[in-house]
């Protein structure tokens with residue numbers, strides 16, 4: 001390994017100075033108290049001694065410490081290639097200690113983040129298997145009952161197969177959402193930005209969800225008449241997904257006979273805001289902060305008829321933030337909710 005070597009001469013200099021002073025002292029004592037010596041000889045000797053011991057000590061220190069320090073560097077750089085390689089090796093213990101301490105601190109931080117990530121991963125896996133279990137067992141239940149003899153009865157056969165199919169549909173829906181959220185969370189979000197009419201996108205979503213809404217007698221409408229197209233710059237498919245998730249929620253958590261209204265308003269010169277407002281069950285204040293976490297549901301008991309996996313709003317948030325836009329929520333328990341997000345306007 002090619003490493004540059006930062007030298008420190010302090011040690012050799014001090015050691016040789018002490019040796020020299022000692023011998024100089026001895027000679028001078030001899031000179032004054034026993035027999036006079038040639039002072040030129042005394043100082044000449046001291047000078048040579050200083051020079052010789054300096055180089056000898058420096059050499060010995062370098063080979064001795066260098067070997068050990070290099071080993072430490074090698075050991076440490078086994079773990080961490082990048083941070084140590086480029087620094088000069090030093091025989092200066094203070095620098096080395098500082099570097100090793102910094103290394104240890106960095107490692108500790110790294111281990112902590114890894115631990116958090118591991119926890120996150122475990123929780124994610126736990127949530128996934130939990131979400132998949134319910135529909136899987138439903139499907140299995142119907143199939144087993146059919147195999148146990150229920151398939152002899154024609155009407156039951158059809159009914160059970162339809163229910164099993166519903167379960168499979170639910171599984172597909174969850175897997176699709178999981179796929180989407182994993183892609184979004186690994187930063188795999190690829191935006192295909194284009195110019196499109198946001199009014200048309202909202203109308204599309206209304207058309208697609210009309211059936212679902214009419215089952216709860218919920219009306220889907222705009223807050224005003226939007227006769228002209230409103231052009232925005234964004235990924236059309238993903239924004240349609242955002243609007244869909246928000247409108248589906250407004251239906252799922254809306255009251256029978258309620259309304260869902262979408263409004264589009266100018267915000268600042270190049271931004272507009274899309275609002276999805278319902279007069280449904282609303283959300284208590286203490287839950288609002290966590291709505292956008294994945295797998296988060298206000299009512300986890302599954303007691304209510306509208307089950308979900310709690311991924312919808314997490315996906316919405318990722319998509320909107322992927323566009324560098326903002327999402328807001330306002331809600332009053334028992335009164336209704338409003339989810340809104342910004343978009344970039346264009347001509």
Ligand SMILES: Nc1ncnc2c1ncn2[C@@H]1O[C@H](COP(=O)(O)OP(=O)(O)OP(=O)(O)O)[C@@H](O)[C@H]1O
Pocket residue numbers: 177245249250252253254278280281282283291296297298299307308309310311312313314337
């Ligand atoms: N319009 C709304 N009115 C009342 N509560 C809502 C509304 N939208 C969302 N929530 C609450 O926020 C929670 C999280 O919503 P999110 O869309 O992320 O999950 P989900 O609808 O339960 O499941 P998924 O959308 O994955 O099928 C919901 O479980 C619900 O309790």
Ligand SMILES: [Mg+2]
Pocket residue numbers: 245248249308311312313
């Ligand atoms: Mg939802």
